[in-house]
Amino acid sequence: MKTHLPLALAATLLLSASTAMAAEMSHGIQSDLLYIAETAHNFSGGIQRGTTNEAKGTLDITIDTEKAGWWTGGTWLIDFELDHGGNPSTMAGDFQTLSNIADQNRTRLQQFWYQQQLMNGHLSLLIGTHDLNSEFDVTEYGSLFLNSSF
Numbered sequence: 001m002k003t004h005l006p007l008a009l010a011a012t013l014l015l016s017a018s019t020a021m022a023a024e025m026s027h028g029i030q031s032d033l034l035y036i037a038e039t040a041h042n043f044s045g046g047i048q049r050g051t052t053n054e055a056k057g058t059l060d061i062t063i064d065t066e067k068a069g070w071w072t073g074g075t076w077l078i079d080f081e082l083d084h085g086g087n088p089s090t091m092a093g094d095f096q097t098l099s100n101i102a103d104q105n106r107t108r109l110q111q112f113w114y115q116q117q118l119m120n121g122h123l124s125l126l127i128g129t130h131d132l133n134s135e136f137d138v139t140e141y142g143s144l145f146l147n148s149s150f
Helices: 005-022
Strands: 028-041 050-064 075-086 105-117 123-129
Touching: none
Parallel strands: none
Antiparallel strands: 028 050, 050 075, 075 105, 105 123
16 A cells, blocks of 8 residues: 655645644734545546546645735735645546646645735736736636536
8 A cells, every 4th residue: 555654744734834824814824724635537438447536735825914014015925735646637538637636746836926006906016926827717617617628
């Protein structure tokens, strides 16, 4: 049986960091810990039949500079992701991907940015590494389909 010691260690560290940050929420620091897991089974067709499991853990830390007592209109975001498991597209033969969380086995800094609101919120400046999928080309109905084109 394959051991998942690195995964257990990373999950423990993420949970510890999230618990420690929870006490600081009233001071402008918020942390969110999210874990998503899924199982996919190919009953027929595709490249091969079988079952695969994949999962994604995310730790987001947001700092509101005004609530933290630093300055007005600033926000920091730090987003860590931990991916593990298989990829159902290897069984089905889908080039676009069947799962939006299957992303090899890796841990990474996904987003790290700072945003400053200017001119009473009429202008905003954002600098850093930002996931543009969260802002552009997002369709309300895309999540209803299995096809990853949406």
